[in-house]
Amino acid sequence: MDMRTRVGNALKQAMKDKAVDRLSTLRLINAAIKDKDIAARGAGSEEAQCCGDAEVLAILGKMTKQRQESARTYEEGGRLDLAERELQEINVIEEFLPKQLSDKEVSEAILAAITSTSAESIRDMGKVMGELKGRFTGQMDFGKVGPMVKDQLCAASPGQC
Template structure:
């Protein structure tokens, strides 16, 4: 079992003992998604894959929050925000703008990228280092800007 999955399972037990229903519900959602993937793909998830799942779940929550806010459904948006807070406790510290810029510069140099046709190479280098620490869509925009200079 991955270290991160084990930590989530232990925190589920702590939430049960503390009778923290909202946190417990979100942790159960996380574990259910991890279990679904393990059963569907017949694999044991490693930490990198667990991070990818958590990153996807947090992105889904951010999208839902935006839609609920646009529809003036504050109650549903608040629920999603609370779930997002719990999910983010398992994600690593977000990259600062300076770290992100340096990461992109290093990836462009390492891949020898000379234009937009090399964007895939650059993103392949960045993704494992930035997974769960930054929005990949935002990184993609920054890489495009860097390659079109």
């Protein structure tokens, strides 16, 4: 079952269960997917459903990051009630994301990507990141992975860093 269908089924179930908070978050997810479809159609794509699973995973990852930042800001501002709401939304969104890779698995994936792309220096970082994003979208935080890739490439060719 594709991601769009899973979200739609969860939305219908939340309506039946009268789970107001869950329903609200699922509607936000659905709206974000539809916004991406509309943007893709405006860019010239003819398909009715432009978002595939990879795009939906990217949307969900972005939504999770936004809510984490908001929750952190609310906590710093003393608004624990709003921070709690953001954390509840994160829980609903994460139901649709694949299992996050452990640090060890991320390191192994980086090494495998460096090997498969034949990356030798920091100039090849884009190739490695592209490989990782293609295979592990939604499974790792690429904001944290970037510096790890850079460290690995610098260790391989220290004269170029």
